[in-house]
Amino acid sequence: MSPLTKSLTLLRVFTACHRHHSSLANELIENMDKKSTWDRFYAESSSRTPTFKNFEWFFGFHSVKDVIMPLLETASHPNTLLQVLDMGCGTSALGPSIYKNSAVPVHVTCADISPIAVQLMQEHIRLQLIQPHNLSSQLQFLELDCTQLDKHYGSNTLGLIVDKGTTDALLRSKEGKGKAALVLKQCLRALQSSGSLLQFSDEDPDARLLWLETEVQEQGVVTADVSVQEVGELRGVCYYCYHVTPHPALNLDSSNI
Numbered sequence: 001m002s003p004l005t006k007s008l009t010l011l012r013v014f015t016a017c018h019r020h021h022s023s024l025a026n027e028l029i030e031n032m033d034k035k036s037t038w039d040r041f042y043a044e045s046s047s048r049t050p051t052f053k054n055f056e057w058f059f060g061f062h063s064v065k066d067v068i069m070p071l072l073e074t075a076s077h078p079n080t081l082l083q084v085l086d087m088g089c090g091t092s093a094l095g096p097s098i099y100k101n102s103a104v105p106v107h108v109t110c111a112d113i114s115p116i117a118v119q120l121m122q123e124h125i126r127l128q129l130i131q132p133h134n135l136s137s138q139l140q141f142l143e144l145d146c147t148q149l150d151k152h153y154g155s156n157t158l159g160l161i162v163d164k165g166t167t168d169a170l171l172r173s174k175e176g177k178g179k180a181a182l183v184l185k186q187c188l189r190a191l192q193s194s195g196s197l198l199q200f201s202d203e204d205p206d207a208r209l210l211w212l213e214t215e216v217q218e219q220g221v222v223t224a225d226v227s228v229q230e231v232g233e234l235r236g237v238c239y240y241c242y243h244v245t246p247h248p249a250l251n252l253d254s255s256n257i
């Protein structure tokens, strides 16, 4: 399936689920890298339903828990909270589900450029009072532009970054490709050497692996390993998990970003 066909399939799903105005659908096709597009998306979605409902891009936590949960065990260090970032969390339940289900202590930060998504999630979680599996675990929501991760995270601080549809949104936007490359560099800088970035995507490996393998090079030096596994098929679309792990010797400082 071509990227355009996939985008149109997704938009049909939105329209069916949320009866979005066609002007928002058009905005989503070209401007998924813009804060204003997502503010409008989350504001219109929430105004249509009297009670909060998580919106899941592609699929929910249960489709990917077997990929994510074992990584928490391997990335964790004794007596420390493993720092986990859901990058571009939207109103997905992915981050809260990691917090709820992780046996190892985690500090999950759900970050999004849209303050509307962040406020909706903060309010929802405040009312829900989720009990984490590990009582030391923490959960927070944060308005953050992930092209500027270095404003919030030092280098080598994150154990796991999950990205469900965020890099896809940037790569598919008219002006988002540079931002996607910047976000990847910022992730590699913020990750510990034992850490991982997981990009959940519907982009075919032929295209995404080539993009990742090109972008993880710094002056001809490969700074990370990249691999892919299939997550499964949903509504006729195949989904993948792209796994990026920084090389231990990697030491990108922010002046290179």
Ligand SMILES: C[S@@+](CC[C@H](N)C(=O)[O-])C[C@H]1O[C@@H](n2cnc3c(N)ncnc32)[C@H](O)[C@@H]1O
Pocket (backbone or CB within 6 Å): 032, 033, 034, 038, 055, 056, 057, 058, 087, 088, 089, 090, 091, 092, 094, 111, 112, 113, 114, 117, 144, 145, 146, 147, 163, 164, 165, 166, 169, 179
């Ligand atoms: C395709 S949606 C995916 C949302 C969520 N991860 C999910 O699975 O439902 C992309 C999300 O990325 C967010 N986003 C776009 N650009 C961003 C940026 N530069 N920094 C942080 N979040 C961003 C949008 O606000 C939106 O919530």
